[in-house]
Amino acid sequence: MTMQRWAMPARASAVITGNAKARLWTAMKDFSITKAGSLTANLYICNPGSNNCTAASTPVSITSQGSWSGGSASWVSVDFDLGSISVPNNRVLQLRVSVGTASSDAIIRAYDTTAHPARSTMG
Secondary structure, X not given: OOEEEEEEEEOOOEEOXXXXXXXXXXXXXHHOOXXXXXXXXXXXXXXXXXXXXXXXXXXXXXXXXXXXXXXXXXXXXXXXXXXXXXXXXXXXXXXXXXXXXXXXXOEEEOOOOOOOOOEEEEO
């Protein structure tokens, strides 16, 4: 299982009053159009060094029954709804995304290009 982490420091106490959401652009390895895929995302609150973390949300998994890309040989967006959270000051909010065991192969992620902007929204 491969895991990717993104981190954002909170300078002041931040209370998320709505849902935390993340959008990632993904594709199956080699842009396969036939393989099934599975990703799991979770939010963590970490100390400033990001080496001591506590889960801040329930893990959310997205698994395709057929082709991960829906037959497209290009990037497809995946949206995760991670629920409401509260981030104390001087902590780091970390998003972790991992490929699930139900995935037929590796899933690659686009890194916030102009054509495929990754984003997270809170509130």
